[in-house]
Amino acid sequence: MSTAAVVALTAIALVAGVSTIIGAFGVRFARNTSDFLVASRTVHPVANASAISGEYLSAASFLSVAGLILKDGPDALWYPVGFTAGYLALLLFVAAPLRRSGVYTVPDFADYRLRSPALGRVSAAFVIIIGWLYLLPQLQGAGLTVAIVAPGWPSWIGVVGATVVVVVTVVIGGMRSITFVQAFQFWLKFTALAVPAIVLVLFIGGAHRPLNRPAPPRFPADTTVAIQTDVALEVTQAVSFTADGVLDGEPRAGAVRWGAGRHTVTKGSSLEFPAGTAVPVPVGFPVRDSTWLTPLSGDAEHQMLGIYSLIIATFLGTMGLPHVLVRFYTNPDGRTARRTTVMVLAMLGGFYLMPAALGALSRLYVPQLLVSGDTDAAVLLLPTAVLGNGFFGTALAGLVTAGAWAAFLSTSSGLVVSVAGVLSTSPTLSPRGGALSFRLAAVLAGAVPLVLALAATQLDLAQTVSLAFAVAASTFCPLLVLGIWWAGLTDRGAIAGLLVGGVSSVTAVTLSLFDVAPGGWVGVLLARPAVVTVPAAFLTMVVVSGFTASRLLPDVPRLMLRLHAPERLGLSPDRVRQPD
Amino acid sequence: MNPGARRLAAAHPTTDRDPDAHPFHPRQTTPPGLEQAGLEQAGLEQYAPDQRAHPVDADPDSDVLPDVESIRMRKELRRRVHADHPVEPAGPRPPLSGGRHARLDAEGPVGRGPRLAYVPRHAVSTPGPSAVSAHSPTEQIAMPAPEVTDITETIQIAPAVDTAAAIDPGSTGAGTPAETLPPGKRVRVVLSQRKGAPPRPVQTVVDMQELTQVGELLSASLIRSQLNLAVRIGGIATIALGSLPAIFMIFPVLGRVEFFGLRLPWLLLGGLSYPFLLGLGYLHARSAERLEQIFADHIQN
Numbered sequence: 001m002s003t004a005a006v007v008a009l010t011a012i013a014l015v016a017g018v019s020t021i022i023g024a025f026g027v028r029f030a031r032n033t034s035d036f037l038v039a040s041r042t043v044h045p046v047a048n049a050s051a052i053s054g055e056y057l058s059a060a061s062f063l064s065v066a067g068l069i070l071k072d073g074p075d076a077l078w079y080p081v082g083f084t085a086g087y088l089a090l091l092l093f094v095a096a097p098l099r100r101s102g103v104y105t106v107p108d109f110a111d112y113r114l115r116s117p118a119l120g121r122v123s124a125a126f127v128i129i130i131g132w133l134y135l136l137p138q139l140q141g142a143g144l145t146v147a148i149v150a151p152g153w154p155s156w157i158g159v160v161g162a163t164v165v166v167v168v169t170v171v172i173g174g175m176r177s178i179t180f181v182q183a184f185q186f187w188l189k190f191t192a193l194a195v196p197a198i199v200l201v202l203f204i205g206g207a208h209r210p211l212n213r214p215a216p217p218r219f220p221a222d223t224t225v226a227i228q229t230d231v232a233l234e235v236t237q238a239v240s241f242t243a244d245g246v247l248d249g250e251p252r253a254g255a256v257r258w259g260a261g262r263h264t265v266t267k268g269s270s271l272e273f274p275a276g277t278a279v280p281v282p283v284g285f286p287v288r289d290s291t292w293l294t295p296l297s298g299d300a301e302h303q304m305l306g307i308y309s310l311i312i313a314t315f316l317g318t319m320g321l322p323h324v325l326v327r328f329y330t331n332p333d334g335r336t337a338r339r340t341t342v343m344v345l346a347m348l349g350g351f352y353l354m355p356a357a358l359g360a361l362s363r364l365y366v367p368q369l370l371v372s373g374d375t376d377a378a379v380l381l382l383p384t385a386v387l388g389n390g391f392f393g394t395a396l397a398g399l400v401t402a403g404a405w406a407a408f409l410s411t412s413s414g415l416v417v418s419v420a421g422v423l424s425t426s427p428t429l430s431p432r433g434g435a436l437s438f439r440l441a442a443v444l445a446g447a448v449p450l451v452l453a454l455a456a457t458q459l460d461l462a463q464t465v466s467l468a469f470a471v472a473a474s475t476f477c478p479l480l481v482l483g484i485w486w487a488g489l490t491d492r493g494a495i496a497g498l499l500v501g502g503v504s505s506v507t508a509v510t511l512s513l514f515d516v517a518p519g520g521w522v523g524v525l526l527a528r529p530a531v532v533t534v535p536a537a538f539l540t541m542v543v544v545s546g547f548t549a550s551r552l553l554p555d556v557p558r559l560m561l562r563l564h565a566p567e568r569l570g571l572s573p574d575r576v577r578q579p580d
Numbered sequence: 581m582n583p584g585a586r587r588l589a590a591a592h593p594t595t596d597r598d599p600d601a602h603p604f605h606p607r608q609t610t611p612p613g614l615e616q617a618g619l620e621q622a623g624l625e626q627y628a629p630d631q632r633a634h635p636v637d638a639d640p641d642s643d644v645l646p647d648v649e650s651i652r653m654r655k656e657l658r659r660r661v662h663a664d665h666p667v668e669p670a671g672p673r674p675p676l677s678g679g680r681h682a683r684l685d686a687e688g689p690v691g692r693g694p695r696l697a698y699v700p701r702h703a704v705s706t707p708g709p710s711a712v713s714a715h716s717p718t719e720q721i722a723m724p725a726p727e728v729t730d731i732t733e734t735i736q737i738a739p740a741v742d743t744a745a746a747i748d749p750g751s752t753g754a755g756t757p758a759e760t761l762p763p764g765k766r767v768r769v770v771l772s773q774r775k776g777a778p779p780r781p782v783q784t785v786v787d788m789q790e791l792t793q794v795g796e797l798l799s800a801s802l803i804r805s806q807l808n809l810a811v812r813i814g815g816i817a818t819i820a821l822g823s824l825p826a827i828f829m830i831f832p833v834l835g836r837v838e839f840f841g842l843r844l845p846w847l848l849l850g851g852l853s854y855p856f857l858l859g860l861g862y863l864h865a866r867s868a869e870r871l872e873q874i875f876a877d878h879i880q881n
Contacts, residue, residue, distance in 0.1 A: 074835075077849035081821065088817055088857050092810040092864055294835040295828040295845045307825045315818075335872070338865040345861045349854025356850035485807050561799040564806060566872040569879060 004384060004394045008149035011402035015188070016165045019409050020172075022181050045336055049343035051179045052327045054186030056083070056318075056344075057351060058134070058411035059141030059376075062189060062404050064462035065352070067375030069359025070366070071285050073292040075307060076359070079462050080352035082311055084345065086318025086469075091341040094319045096334030097484045097563040104329030105322060105422060106476050113483045113559060116491035122498050124422045126475045127322045129506060130468050131419035134321070135412055135449035136456060137464035139163060141376065142408040143453065144461075148377045149401050159453050162405075166412040167446040170420065171439045179330060185410040186347065192403020193354035193379070196396045200361055200386050211360065214290045216278040217367035220385070225371045227269045229458075233280035233371065236260050236287050241277060245269020271371065279367040289363065302524045305531065310466060313530035317469030320476030323414030326421065333567045358382060376461050380404065412446075419445035456513060466528070467509040474501030474533035478541050484563055486542075487556045493545030501537025505529045802875045806868060813864045821853060 061083060068076035103109045107123040110116065139159045146158030169181065216236060227245065235258050243256045246266035262283055265271070273279075281287045286297035296303050318324060331337040362369070362378035365385040369375045379400055387393035423441035475498050482489045482497075508529035518526075525532060553559070828835045828845060837844045842851075 074843070074845040074849055077846070078825075081849055081853045084854060084857055085817060085821065088861050088864075089814065091861050092814050096868065293843055293846075294832070295825070296832075296835075304825055304829060308822070311822060311825075335869055338868060342858070342861045342865050345854075345858045349858055352854060353851060356846070360846075485803065557796045557799060560803060561795075564799070564803050566876045568876050 002151075002389075004389060004397055005150040007394050007398040008401040009146075011398040012146070012149075012161075012405045015185075015402045015405045015409065016161070019181050019185070019406075019413075020165060020169050022184060045331070045340050045343065047179065047183045048327070048330050049340045049347060050186040051182035051330075052324065052340065052344045053347040053351070054182035054184070054189065054406075054410045055323055055327060055414035056321075056348070056411070057186065057189055057407055058461075058465060059138050059404065059407050060462040060465035061352070061355065062193065062407035063141055063145075063376045063379050064137075064460055064465075065355040066359035066362060067369070067378045068460060068462055069356060070362045070378050071282065071370060071375050073286055073297055074295045075297070075303065076462075077356060078307055078310055079314070079466070080348075080355060082314025082469075083318070084348045084352060085311075085315050087341055087344050087348065089315050090319040090324070091338060091345070093481050094325075094484065095328060095337040095341045098325065098480070099328055099331055099337040100334045100563050100565070100567070104326045105418070105425075106320070106325065106479065107422060108425075109483065110479065110494065114489065114491040114494055115553060116495070119491050119495050119498070122495055122502075123476070123479065126471070126498065126502050127422045128419055129502075130320070130472050130475075131322055131415045131422075131445070132449045132452065133471060133509065134323075134465060134468040135415050135419075135446075136452050137459075137461040138408045138412045138415070139449055139453035140456075140458050140464070141461050142405065144374070144376055144458070145380060145401060145404050145408075148374070148380050149397070156454055159450065162408050162412060163446050163450045166409055166416055167443055169409075170413050170416050170442045170446075181413065182410050185406040188406045189403045189410075190347075190351055190354075192399050192406070193351070193358065196379075196383050196400055197354040197357045199392075199396060200382065201357060203386065204361070211363065212290050212293060214288050216281060216287050217289055217363055217370070219273045219275055219277050219279060219368060220365055221275045222273070223275075223368045224270060224272045225368050227265045227267055227271065227372060229267050229373055230264065231371070231373050232262060232264050232283040234262055234283050234285075234287050235278070235280045237278045239273070239277050239280065241274070242272040243269065245271075265371075273368070273371075279370055281370050282373065285370075292363065301519070302521045305521060306524045306528050309470075309525070309528035309531035312534055313466055313470040313473050313528060315473075316477040316534060317466075317471075317473035317530070319480055320472030321468070322418035322422070323411070326418050327414070335566070355379070361386070416442055416445045459513070463527070464513070467512065470528065470530040470533065471502065471505045471509060473530050474505040474537050477534065478537045482538070482541050482545075487560050488545055488549065488552065489541060490545040490548045490551045492548040492551060493541045493543075496544040497537045497541030500540040501533050504536060505533040508533070798875075798879070802871070805871055809864065809867050809871065813860050813867075817857065817860055820856065824848065 061080065065076065065080050068079060098104075098109065101109060101112050103112050106127055107120045110119045110123045139162055140155075142162035143155030143158040146153055146161070147155040238257060238259050240255065240257045242254060243252045244254075245252065245268055247256060247269065248263050249266075258280070263280065284298055284300035286292040286294075291297040296307075300306075328337050328340070331340050358379050362382050366378050366381045369378055369381070380397065383396035383400060384393040387396065420438055420441035423444060424438040478497050478501060479494055483494070508526040512523075512527040824845075835843065835845050839847055
């Protein structure tokens with residue numbers, strides 16, 4: 001095993017160990033169930049904003065944004081912009097009222113606002129679906145990282161390792177400890193991308209090869225690419241290379257010359273490109289660097305539709321993510337909830353500058369990922385590709401690996417806490433409630449996505465994550481926004497809207513996860529369903545509520561007032577007792 | 581005159597239209613003469629509503645310490661209030677049999693969730709992470725009053741300081757009244773240190789807690805103004821960001837314009853959109869807080 005692999009694996013072990021230790025340390029403060037779930041509400045706003053950001057910046061943000069930029073250029077920047085803008089929507093429509101309702105999960109909110117056990121069960125089901133859907137790419141990212149930094153290791157080691165660390169941290173610490181873990185992990189992630197980004201930009205300086213060339217990217221050195229999944233590649237300039245495997249449906253071994261056109265490579269093949277060869281690019285993505293620099297490049301169909309649907313999913317989906325909402329309960333009041341969200345906007349904005357810079361650099365230094373399709377690994381490989389396998393390159397690679405691991409752990413633990421919270425407070429699943437069942441639920445919450453991650457095929461992490469956003473935007477966004485701002489919402493309307501938005505988006509998401517979607521605009525809509533399912537859910541809720549207006553609760557005005565009245569009027573009593 | 585007192589004045593149910601209509605009061609009226617009544621002294625401004633609320637008190641302070649200053653002030657207040665409001669305003673009232681506390685035991689909301697306990701306005705300090713809650717023992721002094729049978733009832737001593745703290749938005753409310761009071765600046769006027777005469781809650785606070793028609797209108801107008809704010813800011817963000825893909829498609833040349841060596845799409849999406857979102861978020865948090873501040877001041881004063 002190489003030095004770089006040892007350094008990277010040590011970094012992973014350190015992050016996992018430190019997370020567990022902070023978690024165990026925090027357990028000393030946890031006294032009862034509400035401590036476990038809501039961190040006793042004594043978390044400082046800066047720590048809380050760090051924790052929210054730390055929890056939110058997942059494998060998709062840390063690894064996949066740069067990888068998508070490598071492939072797609074500025075169009076991929078809509079992912080980080082949308083991930084950030086989601087917090088603006090959350091701030092505008094949800095943060096303070098949700099805090100004032102005194103509840104911290106969507107099922108509890110549904111129960112508080114509409115007092116319908118059926119609605120509570122439906123929302124609990126969607127919390128679990130969204131949580132598991134979001135956990136899937138986190139665990140896959142952990143597997144990918146281990147497979148990349150330690151060549152020869154199978155990816156399941158990373159998947160299982162991440163699951164075990166997350167579940168153990170949650171089980172021994174609850175959310176109180178998670179808050180500190182998350183805050184620590186945000187700053188770790190920020191450092192782990194900021195330091196390489198700054199060092200690499202300074203190191204390369206003005207000496208980099210120009211990006212604006214009307215030609216495909218070139219291999220900076222002799223490169224061997226192992227093809228893990230079947231790929232279709234586009235070639236504009238004839239390339240010569242050595243191959244061993246199945247190319248264009250024929251078994252080939254030895255020198256190959258590809259003319260301009262489309263070519264396919266079957267998985268298991270190995271291609272060896274000499275330095276300076278033009279890089280074949282996946283079909284549908286911009287081939288020449290000069291077109292890659294411009295928006296809406298590449299010849300994929302219906303790009304505008306896809307971009308707008310992605311914008312809707314990310315803008316509106318953030319407020320429906322269970323691990324984000326639960327975090328807002330650790331604010332003392334609605335005003336602090338708003339201020340915390342503003343701080344989160346600042347932290348995310350600072351963070352997302354880095355993946356953009358690293359993604360652009362990776363076009364120059366690790367273009368071979370375009371061939372293999374593992375563009376998610378761009379950030380991991382960039383330091384050694386630029387600086388070589390010397391001390392600095394290895395150290396920076398270790399730092400990035402640590403940050404990536406922190407990204408999986410933080411998001412996954414937040415999700416496991418949320419899913420376990422719903423599982424353990426659901427009356428059908430655990431009649432007794434209490435801290436013990438929360439721990440059992442945490443194990444269950446981690447086990448199911450573990451199986452899924454080992455079984456399912458892998459998309460780009462950010463794409464899988466945006467599927468979870470689409471489901472959240474189609475279900476909980478309408479429920480929260482209408483529940484908070486519209487007195488006319490009824491329980492029947494909410495259930496109907498949840499089912500319409502949820503079933504349609506989950507169906508679309510499942511079809512694209514299993515890659516059985518057709519082409520054309522239908523395929524785009526199945527991969528990014530929000531543009532249809534979100535309006536459908538809103539419309540259903542409004543229309544059905546209108547037909548069932550007789551079911552409006554008599555004290556809706558009082559509930560609405562509690563959601564919006566400032567705390568100093570003393571109108572919104574907390575559900576959880578203030579710590580004495 | 582401080583803004584709180586002005587809003588208080590606007591809350592009196594009389595007929596004159598207030599020119600600078602308050603956003604939270606559905607029927608904007610100003611009492612004739614209260615503004616002109618010369619209640620310039622801060623203490624008087626703050627206690628005027630209480631006195632208005634029960635103008636028919638028997639003289640309860642015959643056996644109280646001979647606090648000449650407070651008696652003088654109260655008599656003056658009562659004279660002025662009687663002159664302005666000879667009749668107690670109509671509207672739902674807490675049952676008199678329960679004392680003058682606004683007790684909701686009898687008619688409080690039936691169902692789940694904690695009941696809305698009556699929180700005297702002076703016992704609620706400014707919100708903040710460490711704000712003293714209404715249940716904090718430091719804020720209440722229990723005085724065994726002969727006619728009060730309910731042991732949980734407490735007489736609220738309403739120090740002028742707390743009111744000042746509640747008005748000042750910058751105050752944290754964490755300290756005790758004595759600490760926050762600049763020495764020598766204000767006189768502690770104890771108006772309510774009388775047997776069985778705790779201060780009456782302000783009508784608007786009762787409106788809120790019992791959600792009378794007035795309370796519902798006030799609440800709906802708060803929600804509407806917050807929603808307007810959120811929709812406006814969300815609209816700015818949506819239009820600014822949402823128009824970008826269309827602009828880049830319609831005017832492809834804009835996608836190749838360079839600033840500082842960066843192409844426009846990279847500069848806008850990769851860099852400038854984050855400070856833009858942060859600015860909008862900051863603007864919203866500040867404006868929403870201000871709306872709440874105005875609302876709470878209006879209710880409490």
